[in-house]
Amino acid sequence: MKSKILASAVATLFVVAVAAPASAEIVITQKAKKFDKKKISIKKGEAVKFVNSDSISHNTHSRSSGGKFDLGVSKPGTAVSKVFDKSGKFKVRCTIHPKMKLTVKVN
Ligand SMILES: [Cu+2]
Structure with missing residues (x-):
């Protein structure tokens, strides 16, 4: 009986783990007036920090x-997040530094 309960608990844990959002957080760093990547490819519904x-x-x-x-505008040491819920190619820019360029491709 005890083992049955344990098995059920393990199964529950497994389901919770699988049901958790599949998308790991995607992080883009703004450093030296640049995005740390020029291009990223993500899935619809994923968020970029x-x-x-x-x-x-x-x-x-x-x-x-x-x-x-x-x-x-985000101050030094802060972060903002955006969920990309439409597919397409989106050019991400900074109004303060026009040379900062990132393309987000949402599949
Ligand atoms: Cu900037």
């Missing part, structure tokens, strides 16, 4: 059609 590791503020936005967003 933008971490400002610079000593200056950055803005994070996209004006790509079908996926416009603006996460505002």
Whole structure:
């Protein structure tokens, strides 16, 4: 009887683990006035966390059609997050530093 309960508990734990969001957090670092990657490919519904590791503020936005967003200005040491819930190719930019460029491809 005891082992049956244990087995059930283990099975429950397994289900919980599997049911947890499959998407690991995707992190992009803003450092030296650059995104640490130029291009990333993610799945629809996944979130990207933008971490400002610079000593200056950055803005994070996209004006790509079908996926416009603006996460505002993030101060040094802070982070902002964006869920990409539409497929497509989105150019992520910083209004303060136009040379900062990242393309997010959402599959
Ligand atoms: Cu910037």
